[in-house]
Amino acid sequence: MPEVAYLIRPMVDEDIPQVTEIDREAFPGDSLFRPYTSYKQEIHNSLAHYIVACIEKGTGSKPSQKDRQKKSWLKRLLGHHHLAISTSAVRNNLYSKGYIVGFAGFWTMLNEAHIIAIAVRNNYRRMGIGEGLLISVIEVATQLHANVIALEVRASNMVAQALYKKYGFRVLGRRPRYYSDNGEDAVLMSTDTITLAPFQAHFQRLKEAHHSQRREKSSQLN
Structure with missing residues (x-):
């Protein structure tokens, strides 16, 4: 499959059917929150934060107030991340739900995400x-x-573990038989303090490299 332009935005109720598929x-x-009602409760929980990645599949209709709030949220929290995507992709995905290709979610508890x-x-x-x-x-x-x-990650998921290690996560231990479907162990991973200069310097370098790669691929698509 060829490379695609994508946009990351907050998850909304209308996204639940597609997120459930993913x-x-x-x-x-070992699905997370399969029932629609459980997903809806989760994304409206003040401690939970969910985002989705959408590819360009929009109508370009006029933005609603909710869409403008999404754009403000993106600018405030995601900085220049969306600059890796073409202008048309940003416009279409902000003004319509688009086709969701991925999602992420995390909880904040005390000072830990x-x-x-x-x-x-x-x-x-x-x-x-x-x-x-x-x-x-x-x-x-x-x-x-x-x-x-x-986070916890399956012991067999070496690809995910490599990505997390790339971004400064280190292994703290294992949770035996953590996953109910097959009794697989979970590897417990955590970052060092993310607000400290060493972590942020490393993170900014990786982020810029990722953005540069996305910009290059996006320019090839347009």
């Missing part, structure tokens, strides 16, 4: 979308004054 595809034996899930549709993996979602999670967690970010 959830079931990515976590077939805990990643619940990062998932991408099978047909859109290895395009940097999961990395883009992780970048956005780190940015939002920083804006929300989290000190550290933690």
Whole structure:
């Protein structure tokens, strides 16, 4: 499949059916919140924060008040992340729901952000979308004054572990038989303090490299 332009934005109620599809595809034996009502409760929980990655599939209709709020949210919390996407992709995805290819969610508890899930549709993996979602999670967690970010990942998921290690997560231990579908262990990972200069310097370098790659690919698409 060719590279696609994508936009990351906050998750809304209308996204739940598509996110449920991705959830079931990515976590077939251990889905997160499969019932519609559970997802709706989750995204309206003040401690929970969910974002989605959309590809360009819009009508270009006039923006609503909710769309303008999305754009403000993106500018405030995601900085220049969306500059990697073409202007038309930004316009279309802000003004319509678009086709969701990935999502991420995390909770904030005291000074810790805990990643619940990062998932991408099978047909859109290895395009940097999961990395883009992780970048956005780190940015939002920083804006929300989290000190550290933690997560659990399947012991067999070496690709995800490599991505997390790239962004400064380190292994703290294991949770035996954490996953109910097959009794697999979870690897517990956490960052150092994300507000400190060493972490931010490393993160900014990785983020800029990712954005540069996205800009290059986006220019090839336009």
